[in-house]
Amino acid sequence: MTQITKIRITKTKNSKNEPTIAATVYTKKSKATFAAPSGTSAGAHEAVFMPKPIDALIKNAERNVIPALIGRDVENQKSIDRTLIEADGAHNFSNTGGSVSIAVSTACLKSAAIVQKKQAYELLNPTTVAMPKLLGVCIAGGKHAEHSTSFQEFLSIPITTSVRNAVALNRRVHALVGKKLGAKR
Structure with missing residues (x-):
């Protein structure tokens, strides 16, 4: 078990120079960062990307999300994602924000990959490697x-x-x- 020792949530800019959330996850063996991507529109069933101003999302994450994840096993992605859902309390991340959740979840995945000396995709699907398809x-x-x-x-x-x-x-x-x-x- 590799425990999460620290999570840092910051604001950054996306590829369109718009504000977004970045999360850095620390363990004794790894450090990984991921910035939440954002599109130009959202579907009716998508997570709410940024339900509050970015500074309020960061403060909320520091109060509710980070404490729930400190000490958790970074290699247990299901537990991490379940904790993120529970910390939000809504079905669509309208409290903590989809931006916070995807940034933290993916930073945890990347951190676990570093610990296991693998690529992140190998943790998501360890049995099948296939070339990407053109959509x-x-x-x-x-x-x-x-x-x-x-x-x-x-x-x-x-x-x-x-x-x-x-x-x-x-x-x-x-x-x-x-x-x-x-x-x-």
Whole structure:
């Protein structure tokens, strides 16, 4: 068991230069940091990314989230994530913020990977290693779409090992869906 000895929550900037949360998790054997990513829109069933001003989220995390995790085993991801859910008390992270939860959870995962001398993906799925698949957007939804759906995107996943074929198939599916739905180009 490798105990979490310290967690530091800070504000940082994302790739769009907007404020977000970063968490650094410390154990006697590791230190790992992760900054919460953010998109431009949220689906109806997504966690609430930043329900309060960032400084209030940090103070809340220091009062409620961090004390619940200090002393926990950084290598027990299920326990960490369960604790984050319990610390929030809501089904959608509307109290502590999805930004705090994903930053802390992923920093713990990275810290556990350092302890075990593995890559984080190996801890998530130790039995299967597969090449990433190219996803293609067939229909864009969310709040930016003109005739929106409750889904952010409808994606196609070509079944092929060739990147060139995957790109070609995604383009073909996108064109066919657009033609069927009467999309204007």
